[in-house]
Amino acid sequence: MSETPERERATATATVHCDGLVQVYGTPGLEVTALRGVDLDVAEGETVALLGPSGAGKSTLMWLFAGLIKPTAGVVEVCGRRMNDISGRQAAKMRLREVGMVMQNPGRNLLPYESAIGNVLFAQSPTRRTPKAKRRRAAGLLEAIGLASVAHRPAGRLSGGEQQRLAVAVALANGPRLLLADEPTSQLDLRSAAAVIDLLRAANEDLGTTMLVVTHDPAVGKAFQRTVTIRDGRVGAEGRAGEEFLVVGKDGSIQLPTDLLEVLPPGTLARAVRIPDGVALHRADMDGSGDLDALRGPDSTSPAGGQRP
Template identity: 70%
Template sequence: MNVDVAVRCDNLVHVYGTPGAEVAALRGVDLVVKEGETVALLGPSGAGKTTLLWHLAGLLKPTAGAVEVAGKRLATLSAAELAVLRVREIGVVLQNPGRNLLPYDTAIGNLLFAQRPTRRSGAAKRRRAHALLDSVGLGGAATRRAGRLSGGEQQRLAVAVALANSPGLLLADEPTSQLDPVSAAAVIDLIRAANEESGTTVVAVSHDAAVGAALGRTVTIRDGRVGSEGRSGEDYVVVGRDGTVQLPPEMLDTLPPGTLARAVRHDHGVDLRRIYDAGESQ
C-alpha cells in the first residue's frame, strides 16, 4: 500500500443506464493524485468529470476497474466503513450547491453539524464556524437558513462546510460556477489555505481559468478518458493503456479525425506524419 497516494483510479469504467440504453461515461480512467497535490479536472460538458468525482467520493460503484482513496480500495469497504472514511477523510462539494446543505438549518448550524465527528469543544466549533463564514464573506449570514441563501451564497457555504473538519481530501465540482470574481477568489483562497495549512489534497472540477491557475496540475477528461495533463504551464498528452492518444483540439486542423498518418519513431519520441487527409481519395 502506497501511503503517499491520496487517490488512484485503475482503468475505471462507468456505464450508466440499463441494457440497450447504456451511456459509457468513463471508458478507462487511470489517475494518480499524490497526498497534498492540487488538481483541476477540466474537459467539455458531458466528458465524465462529475462521474469521476462521484467515484472518488464513493458515491458510485465502478462498472469495471478500481478506485482507491487514502490507501483503501473503495469497492472492498462495507457501507459502514465507507461512511466512516467519507466523514473522516473526504470533504465533498457537489455540482448543485443546494444538495450539500441542510436547507432548514442556519448557515452556522450547517457548519456546526458538519463538525459533529470532531472532538472540538462547542466553543471551538463555533469559533471555527465563524472564521469559515468570514473567510467566504458570509459573516453577516450566520443565522440565515441555508435554503434561503442565493445559489452563490449556498456555494460558498458548501465549500466552508466541506472544509470544516480539515479533510485529507477535498472533492469539489465547479465550486465557483455561480460566483463573481471577488467571491470566487475568496473560495480559491480558502481551498489553497486548506492545502497549505492542513495538507488537504484537492481535486476540483472547473471551467474557471482562475481555479485551474490556482491549482498545481490540470487533468483534462475527454470522452471518458484522461486526454491530457498540464503541469507548470505546459500541456502534455497522455498515452492511454491501450496506446491511444487524444490530440489537443487545436491540432485537429492539421490532423483532422479520419486522417491517415504514419507514426515515425525517433530518438525522443514519435512523430505523426500525414499520409492522406480525411476524405481525400487514396
C-alpha cells in the first residue's frame, strides 16, 4: 500500500518516522511482541503525548527512538538517521547531541550524590564545550527551571518534583532536537506535574525541541499538540485539538475506542457500510432481518459481521 502524499510530506520533515515497526522481546521459551507494525511520524518541533494502557508498547517505542534497542522489523528513523543499522557508538553520540531522555523514576535520571549543577555538567561532560561554557549553560538551565537556589544541593536531597525538573534540565543540557520523556509526571503531585509540563512546553517553544512524552496524565495530553494512543502494540488513535481520531492501519485495521466497545464488543460481527465520507459499522444481529444470509448480500464490503455463535 503506498503512502499518501500528505504522509510523504510529513515524513520528509519528521524528527521521528516509524514504518511498520515491529518489536519482539525474546526470552528462552517465551516471545513477547511489544509492537506489531507501528506507523508514526513526529514532525520537527511537534509535541506529542503517547498514551495507552500499561504494556501497550509505549516505553519500547521510547527505547527504540533513543537507540537503546534495535527494531525486530520495520523502519525507525530519528533525526534523519535510520536506527535499524546504527552502531552503539553512533547511538551514544546521538543521545549525547540530538536526543535527550527523561525516565519515569526521578531517581534514575540523576546521580543522587552529585549536586543539581553537577548532574547537568555530568550530562555535558562528553561534549567538547569548554568547562566555562558548560557551567554557564548548566547555570542557565537551572535558572530556567527554577532550581538556581538549590544548584549545589545533592540531587538525592531534592524533592520529587525538583528532581524531575532537574531531570528535564539534564535531558536538555546538550540542546537536543528530540526530548523523550517516559511518564515524567507519574510520581508527582499536581503542582509539581504542572511545573514539569510547563517546563516541557517552554523548552518546545523556546528551543524548538520536539517532544515525545509517554504519559497517562490527561494534563500532558491536553498541553501537547497531538496525542497518539498505542494499544496492543499499534497506533490506535490520534488526538488533535481535543478531538480523538481512529487511525487506520496499513492492513486496514482500526482499533475502536473503549467507549465504542460497548456497542461493538470484541467478537461482534459487524457490517461495514460505505458512506460518502467513510465507512459505517453496523452490528449484524441488529439490522432487523435477523437473517444472517443477508449479511452475505452483494452490498457487503466486509466478510465480517454479526456475533459469532
